[in-house]
């Protein structure tokens with residue numbers, strides 16, 4: 001897997017009641033981690049689905065390494081807020097699911113599943129059933145399935161929104177370590193500004209009605225990051241900057 005760049009050029013989406021996204025342009029460099037924040041209804045999920053090829057554009061283009069996106073593809077994996085773990089499959093079979101649909105052979109599947117479960121911290125849970133897992137472990141299974149196909153681009157829509165704070169922080173640190181090590185390109189949607197600043201190289205603030213890029217804030221800390229970074233004045237200053245932009249957008253909306 002080599003890292004891929006993502007280019008969104010004047011993307012417009014209109015479901016019939018006026019544009020939800022209005023000529024949104026965004027370049028994400030290979031290996032870059034971008035977080036998108038914005039009010040509920042500002043079009044974050046629509047943007048992510050457009051990148052995933054799950055929503056059709058009414059204008060503009062999305063391209064991965066210059067190849068135009070026309071639908072879902074193996075170069076982009078998606079993790080949604082509600083976990084997509086199949087209750088009738090074991091942890092290992094869940095993790096292998098994308099590989100099976102791609103026709104990857106049994107021996108290779110087994111190796112990759114072992115590797116990916118180790119990466120997300122689920123070694124020893126291969127034969128467990130989803131009903132036996134905590135919410136955090138289910139998100140790990142979700143991530144394992146997405147990572148198993150080795151997508152150059154990872155798309156995540158509020159994946160940790162429903163988790164308690166400590167579980168969330170653990171999963172954030174693990175995700176940071178994994179994608180930094182793999183050099184993956186990530187677009188991650190969240191409402192949680194601390195999460196955004198901890199994970200991202202750059203935070204995009206989306207304005208509502210119609211959705212457009214209102215601000216972008218660079219996060220100047222090398223990745224992977226120490227969880228303790230959150231306690232530093234420098235971190236809190238960046239968080240304050242993002243909050244300031246978000247408030248400015250909301251008072252003019």
Ligand SMILES: Nc1ncnc2c1ncn2[C@@H]1O[C@H](COP(=O)(O)OP(=O)(O)OP(=O)(O)O)[C@@H](O)[C@H]1O
Pocket residue numbers: 015020038039040041042043044045046047
């Ligand atoms: N399939 C659809 N058909 C019609 N309207 C839609 C569709 N999907 C989204 N919308 C509308 O587009 C707007 C943006 O929705 P979207 O889900 O992208 O927002 P969001 O920023 O992800 O919000 P949240 O933070 O609540 O998840 C909303 O007004 C929503 O009602």
Ligand SMILES: [Mg+2]
Pocket residue numbers: 044045046157
């Ligand atoms: Mg959403």
